[in-house]
Amino acid sequence: MEAVKYIHEQLTVNKEIPTFKAGDNVTVNYKIIEGAKERIQSFKGDVLKRQGTGFTATFTVRKISDGIGVERVFPLFSPNIDSIVLNKTGRVRRAKLFYLRERFGKSARIKEKKQVQK
Amino acid sequence: MKGIIGKKIGMTSVFEPNGKQTAVTIIEAGPCVVLQKKSVDTDGYDALQIGFGEAKEKNTPKALLNHFAKANATPKAVVKELRNCSIDKQVGESLTCEIFTEGEKVNVVGISKGKGFQGVVKRHGFSGVGEASHGQHDRQRAPGSIGGSSYPSRVFKGMRMAGRMGGDQVKVKALRVVKVFADKNYILVTGSVPGHNGSIVLIQN
Numbered sequence: 133m134e135a136v137k138y139i140h141e142q143l144t145v146n147k148e149i150p151t152f153k154a155g156d157n158v159t160v161n162y163k164i165i166e167g168a169k170e171r172i173q174s175f176k177g178d179v180l181k182r183q184g185t186g187f188t189a190t191f192t193v194r195k196i197s198d199g200i201g202v203e204r205v206f207p208l209f210s211p212n213i214d215s216i217v218l219n220k221t222g223r224v225r226r227a228k229l230f231y232l233r234e235r236f237g238k239s240a241r242i243k244e245k246k247q248v249q250k
Numbered sequence: 251m252k253g254i255i256g257k258k259i260g261m262t263s264v265f266e267p268n269g270k271q272t273a274v275t276i277i278e279a280g281p282c283v284v285l286q287k288k289s290v291d292t293d294g295y296d297a298l299q300i301g302f303g304e305a306k307e308k309n310t311p312k313a314l315l316n317h318f319a320k321a322n323a324t325p326k327a328v329v330k331e332l333r334n335c336s337i338d339k340q341v342g343e344s345l346t347c348e349i350f351t352e353g354e355k356v357n358v359v360g361i362s363k364g365k366g367f368q369g370v371v372k373r374h375g376f377s378g379v380g381e382a383s384h385g386q387h388d389r390q391r392a393p394g395s396i397g398g399s400s401y402p403s404r405v406f407k408g409m410r411m412a413g414r415m416g417g418d419q420v421k422v423k424a425l426r427v428v429k430v431f432a433d434k435n436y437i438l439v440t441g442s443v444p445g446h447n448g449s450i451v452l453i454q455n
Contacts, residue, residue, distance in 0.1 A: 133260075135260065135276050135436060136259075136262045136276065138431075138434060138436075139262065139276060139429075139431070139436065142431065143265070143429065144265070163269070165268075165269070188262060188263050207271055209265070210265060210269065210271070211265050212269040
């Protein structure tokens with residue numbers, strides 16, 4: 133395990149990643165390389181799950197695009213992720229929100245977690 | 251040909267410069283010591299004998315101890331020969347993972363994981379016999395016929411059947427070297443490598 137850790141410390145570019153979990157609404161700004169050109173595409177949706185540990189962890193984002201549910205899996209430490217913006221923290225009672233796949237409209241909403249003002 | 255003995259550490263995945271995620275195996279390769287140089291004149295063939303890993307002196311036979319002493323080396327756990335080796339090293343010199351560079355294609359030889367007694371479907375890739383329905387049962391993973399009855403009236407030698415699987419020497423070819431960490435003796439190669447973590451492998455090309 134030390135070897136795996138050492139290799140990732142050498143190879144993975146450490147970026148600032150906001151702490152988020154399943155149920156949060158995030159915008160992932162993803163770099164897309166088209167030939168020589170590079171542009172940024174954003175993908176906004178709810179985090180369905182976070183999977184894995186360490187430098188190979190991934191997370192799944194689900195959004196409804198033109199009435200069709202779209203899910204995308206992003207490697208958390210991918211160099212192609214430009215930035216991750218946390219829009220809303222959701223109040224959910226599960227770590228994996230697969231039940232959202234069977235729902236649409238009102239019942240697929242996630243309540244926002246209100247932050248207590250200190 | 252050049253080569254080095256190593257120990258399989260485990261697998262992970264790394265991001266390549268183009269952003270693609272690649273599965274890699276970490277191998278702790280070397281440092282090895284050149285123990286003997288064999289030549290056509292003296293031994294009948296050209297080879298470089300290298301040793302890897304530390305062994306206890308009390309567990310090493312006297313004959314081997316003196317063999318190691320000739321190269322001024324401590325007792326080694328693994329000794330292998332590289333036929334027709336292109337590495338130009340003298341006896342006693344050490345061999346590190348730096349003989350390989352990034353982007354190079356290598357072959358990795360190791361002993362595959364033991365699978366125990368396995369049937370023909372897993373061991374030889376048979377498809378099994380028959381269907382699940384139409385009155386059939388117990389035939390889904392069966393080998394089928396193993397030969398004729400009146401002729402040849404026997405089973406041919408080498409007929410593929412169930413038996414012990416794994417624990418064989420396997421060579422995986424054309425793995426790409428992703429990265430070499432000279433300070434820790436780590437080599438990253440793409441894909442998987444035979445054997446369990448901690449097993450001895452030979453990297454060569």
